[in-house]
Amino acid sequence: MKVLLSLLGNFAGDLLEQDPNTLSEHLSDLGLSVEEMVILGAAFNGVVVAKVLDLRPHPDADRIQLVDVDDGSGTARQVCCGAFNMQVGDLVPLATDGAVVGGGLKIKHRKLRGEWSEGMLCSAEELELPIDNTEPEILILPGTAELGSNVSEALDLKHDVLFDLEVNPNRPDAMSVAGVARDLAARLGLSFSIPVPNVVEIGEVAEQVSITIDEPDFCRHFTVRTMRDVKVESSPVWLAKQLLALGMRPVNSIVDISNFVMLELGQPTHAFDLDYINNNTLAVRMAREGEQLVTLDGETRTLSAQDGLIVGSQDEPLSLAGVMGGASTEISESTTTALIEAAWWDPMTISRTSRRLGLRSEASARFERGVDPEIAEMALLRFAELATQVGTASLAPGTVIAKGSERPSLPVRVRVDRVNATLGTELAKEKMVELLEPMGFEVGDSGGAESSASDGGNGNTGAILSVSIPSWRLDCATEIDITEEVGRAYGYSRIAKVVPLFDQRGGLSPSQQLRRKAADMLVGMGLSEVMSLPFLAPQDLRDEDHSNAILLTNPLVSEESVMRQSLREGMTKIAAYNHARRIADARIFEIGHVFSAEFPQIFAGDIQKGNTGTSGGTSSNTAEKTNTSGKGSEGGSLPQESEHLGVLLCGAEVGDAVRVWLRLCRSLGLTGASVRNSEQPGLHPTRSGELLIDASHKEGSPVGVIGEIDPQVLEKHDISSPVAYFETNLNQVLATRKQQEALRYVSPTKFPSSDIDLAFVVPEEMAAGDLKAVLANAAGECLTGITLFDIYRGEQLREGVRSLAFRLRFEASDRTLTDEEVAEARLRCIEAAKEMGVSLREGSAESKLHYSNDIKKPRKRSCRL
């Protein structure tokens, strides 16, 4: 909201003496945040009133003309001017040598295309006048101005200060100049009053207007006065200028006065053409569903049963109460008698109607917050005062006030101790009274201990204030509201800053630490973290995902109307984005929430239905308990939500993704992680599978999918190289890690280890992992490591098989293993393989036996590592 210092001065004259910067600081400290402060009229120095004596074309330029002006010295000065709107005899503002106008333009005598210009004629904009004019026109001053005098006198616009304030929704009172002045005056200890309008009633008592309020809660009062001799014309310059400065466009004298009163006092008023109100009868009721009204702007509005209406004697809608007047009773140039109305409308109803119809105005904004229910008569009188002053109408005697429901405001019981305890202050009761009363609160003593009681402290113990709320503070109703007012008036900035001591040790939960570690490990593996938008387009979804998709009911665009059930689509888009920019090696991961009515089994895990994805220590507990506590049941159920980890490697094969997965699990200390081949929708049909953890279960539990992105999908995204991917339910992975036993140290054996290499010819259908598991099992308890170290496909082997070479390491904690023991283990492995139909590779892979203590490391530099 904008206010001018000069207008504030009408309510608290001493404010005019204050330094604007100090006022600005106080306003912000009062919660009326100053978004902008403009010193008006600074551009007036050195700008004087001059008279146009002659106008001549510039001999050498079309766009400028030569103007001779008299600045009061009696001699003509020549100025070059780019505007053509003035005529000989007009008075215009002349910026003389040394003046600074137009936001920093310094005026000096100079030649323009060979002609001298002794100064510059100014437009409103160049004088920083708040006049809405985009044309490059010279400001024409009133003919009464004195030549040579400063232009500010001619404009009757002394230096003024414009404050643009951000007013919070809980401050209906501050939506007026008077309210802002009241707050400032209270803060500065200055006197404040709303001047009583000085207006003379003229003529007969107005004809009685009948007003019926059918909706007493919607309309708490409805006050009208009659104005005669109405002449609708343009407002005088001073009024138009002030309105423009305050951000409102002048329309005509009646509308402008109504707006001005609203800005001053916060009470919107509405003027009806009384001749069009049949039988002088008005009523307030709710609209009927589908009822129609043509509003002031000519639009036909279809109403709902939740909209408030002012209707005429035939029950015909006349005005959309508090939001916009109707066309049928609009004031026009032919209006002679006007009924001006000031009412109080229910904020919620006004808010609903103005939102639904997209009709938000300065008036509706005030009704929505709650207008002072006791300012109406004052506002109508001020209207009349201004109308009389401007000569646009005269006030007829007689006021009609219809009342709706009363809402008596009872005094609030405020405990002085409690206020201090909340604010961290030690204010005496008397000090609180001093803070509250200038803002209009009336404070009585409602008992408790006398402040003089010898309690050794500030004399407040037990003291209770009885605080009456002024009518304009509809936001205040409870002790905490008053507490805030005391704090605000005292100044938050004066409250001592103390870091609280409390009995809790901070820390991250084990899950949170593990989550961080997982991300760090992925970063360590060269992956970069991405965040993709969680919204998808319907066409991004695979057919089977549509039924469980969570949809936005009010999306801005359909491309962002579905909540992701997986990270894959978003990450694939990122891959495509980079690919299109010739970055084909993106290795990325994302940790983010995904949403579904029901996740597929592979991602379901044991996450609590209804509240998921919140493994962060306290919160998963939070979610569970909330749902069972009864209190949380008010919240209702929720879709499933989990936290997923996605890993995507561009230009990589599925094996790369498998390695990332296994290394990640290993780094988290998660034992038993593996993969299993299986076809997964959306992934390459023969190069995909499942992620498994916790193989202590026989099968291992699936916790996600892995594979290369389906080539068809890649094609759609114009990605030409393979993309490896896996996605897992991170909550489940971390939870499994937590369930597993804590890591315990095992001291390395002091005895040498033995390695054997075994190469097998294995059918392509058989998973290497299966064979490895069988070997590991057969090798016995002394096996401490088994690695697939070579894979061979080629000429030496027949179609449909490949050679897999494993290296097994054996160790015992208490002895050196004998050759016989190792040889037996080797035979067990070969036998177990044979049972699977797998034989040792002939010829080449004569299984070797060597001892770790035999290994020599010759100094060999020939190969690059």
Next chain:
Amino acid sequence: MSAEFKDEFPNEAQAKATSVDDLKAQLGEIVVAARAAVAEATSTDALAETKAELLGRSSHLAALRSAIGSFNTDDRPEAGRACNEATDEITTLMDARHNELAQVERTALLQTERADLTEIIGDLTVGHSHIITQTRRTLEDLFVGMGYTVADGPEIDTEWHNFTALNFPLGHPARDMYDTLYVNWGKAMSTMLRTHTSPVQVRTMTSQPPPIAVVAPGRCFRRDTADATHMPVFHQIEGLLIDRNINLGHLAGTIEAFTTAFFGEGFSSRLRPSYFPFTEPSAEFDIQRPDGSWLELGGCGMVHPNVLEACGIDPEEWTGFAFGFGIDRLAMIRYGVDDLRDLWLGDMRFLRQF
């Protein structure tokens, strides 16, 4: 000693010396020959062979030494000394030559091992944590250091958690301050993408008794078209402290401590009265930079008694404060990013800078 020596190597004792003088003469010749042989050796390997020939068990010198046993007892010491001197002389020659050759060989070997460190093959890709994550962790760590734990909650939440419990009754105009995105779950407008992290306050307070000290970083949503300064998805961090005798001064002190810890010495903070339905008194907090300029950072206030009551906490016994602010903007300020959308594109050229 000689008896054993002879027994062990009986065949070597062929060379004879007839007298001490003869012995010395022969030793002289051996040394001269040795000098030449050592000089001729051009590698440490060759030198080792030469050494075996000159000093080994089957060397002339060894034979002479073994012959000493046949000398007069009186002559033996002198003969022995002569042998030792010859041996020492040859050994010294050998060692000197060995050092020379070893040095040459080492130099030659090192030359063959030369590596050009500036031959850097392949790219130097490393992984990068997202700047939101980096900033979020910094904030988490900072509050953990002040005694807070970290909480989170679902991103899709109920109208009750997001609004009602936070003292925004149904139809409250302040709900309009948030452009809420709703989802097709339950009754119309009953389930939404949370508009702030404050529902986590509610979830925390309804699940654990006070005292409570948590921060809740997380993702929030609003119905907004993406541009340089707006995104429909953004990150906030929320703080909540509930204890006995907590007051507005404690809130101001906490904000101040956070300010200096995060931004550094020379930065300070202030509270300005504001309005949020779930706190009262409410405030905005601003950060003052060392140059005196202000940065509006977030909102805060004393938890509203209605909120405590909605969460089953007695507002007469417990009071507390809450604060919240955007993580994205802090990250942008920290690194000089000027377009919010860059955070979401996944452009590797962006990600690799942090």
